[in-house]
Amino acid sequence: MKTVLHGGCGETATELHTDCHKVIMPVRDALDVISGKWKLPIIIAVSRGHKRFRDIERSIPKITSKVLSKELKDLEAHKLVKRTVYDSQPVSVEYTLTAYADTLDSVINALQQWGLQHRKKIIGK
Amino acid sequence: MKTVLHGGCGETATELHTDCHKVIMPVRDALDVISGKWKLPIIIAVSRGHKRFRDIERSIPKITSKVLSKELKDLEAHKLVKRTVYDSQPVSVEYTLTAYADTLDSVINALQQWGLQHRKKIIGK
DNA sequence: GTAACCAGTTACCTTAAAGTAAGTGCTTTA
DNA sequence: TAAAGCACTTACTTTAAGGTAACTGGTTAC
Incomplete structure (x- = not known):
């Protein structure tokens, strides 16, 4: 099993992006574990x-x-x-x-x- | 786009299975729409x-x-x-x-x- | 006038998820 | 003693998701 946590990206983050990533990353972490059919x-x-x-x-x-x-x-x-x-x-x-x-x-x-x-x-x- | 709703299966359902399907089917319907990376x-x-x-x-x-x-x-x-x-x-x-x-x-x-x-x-x- | 930005599209390729079908070794039931 | 159940495994194939890279046709800024 590969355990992945989603971290930051390489880009310069604007305020909007930072805020956005705070939601996207945990959601992707959750999807990694429970997604699939x-x-x-x-x-x-x-x-x-x-x-x-x-x-x-x-x-x-x-x-x-x-x-x-x-x-x-x-x-x-x-x-x-x-x-x-x-x-x-x-x-x-x-x-x-x-x-x-x-x-x-x-x-x-x-x-x-x-x-x-x-x-x-x-x-x- | 294919819109699929998950219906019953062909088997004789026990009480447990019926109960179980009531949760599984809507969850799968939801996953069909929002799952993926x-x-x-x-x-x-x-x-x-x-x-x-x-x-x-x-x-x-x-x-x-x-x-x-x-x-x-x-x-x-x-x-x-x-x-x-x-x-x-x-x-x-x-x-x-x-x-x-x-x-x-x-x-x-x-x-x-x-x-x-x-x-x-x-x-x- | 050329470089860069916008909103995408196209063709090709790789990988992973899932399906198909059959088989394994063991045990219990008819 | 043959069939069926349990808990799986193996080998092979198909499908779908996603990645790579280049390219289109228009616009605007330098």
């Missing part, structure tokens, strides 16, 4: 109680095991998801959200609300 | 008062005119940005946010806040 859907699925690999897979339309496997590893590396192996018979694996993932709640809520009204706007016209 | 940075730049093409270009580190041109068209198609041509001498072009784009405020704020604390967490360790 699958990361938020996976976080949502796990937060709703889907803990097992196949269970998560079934709860997210169209996802494949290959993609799920890869994204879960990314999320684990970002400390958003915890993977626990229980050596029962047979061995079972559980994925849970970390406390850190809970801090994404406001982001998910904002996106959900916006997505809902966007859908209404699209359908309603 | 450049859309939110552009919206932020325009909202901060950068109206002219070259001005926006300069305010966003590393963006190129090709990408900016394409993304502005996308945003216009999604009714988030308005392009106005003034036939002064020489002709000037201005980009402004629509009222609809203002509804993204809570999304941008949530991402900015999360990005800031994420940056602190990464640097602080």
Whole structure:
């Protein structure tokens, strides 16, 4: 995993630019972690109680095991998801959200609300 | 532009899945519109008062005119940005946010806040 | 009159994300 | 004992996003 934080640019910054960058940089940092088609859907699925690999897979339309496997590893590396192996018979694996993932709640809520009204706007016209 | 809304999947839905999809689908609808490296940075730049093409270009580190041109068209198609041509001498072009784009405020704020604390967490360790 | 600014466009190329399909090793159920 | 479930992996291909660089056609400032 590459962890990137977005820093300044090489240019002479005007007041407007400086102000602007103060918003753009953190937003890009956040997008680096959560953007892509699958990361938020996976976080949502796990937060709703889907803990097992196949269970998560079934709860997210169209996802494949290959993609799920890869994204879960990314999320684990970002400390958003915890993977626990229980050596029962047979061995079972559980994925849970970390406390850190809970801090994404406001982001998910904002996106959900916006997505809902966007859908209404699209359908309603 | 393709406008996609995420609908149900073909499977028999359990209670958990139904609940889960109610969150996943709108989030994916929202991500379809705003994800990618450049859309939110552009919206932020325009909202901060950068109206002219070259001005926006300069305010966003590393963006190129090709990408900016394409993304502005996308945003216009999604009714988030308005392009106005003034036939002064020489002709000037201005980009402004629509009222609809203002509804993204809570999304941008949530991402900015999360990005800031994420940056602190990464640097602080 | 030439250099620079504006608002882009064009062609080409690289990389990363995602999709397709099949297979692995293990276990439990019918 | 054959089928199906679990948790994945591997190999290959397609698609989309983004980057590089040059160029257009107009305008204005030096």
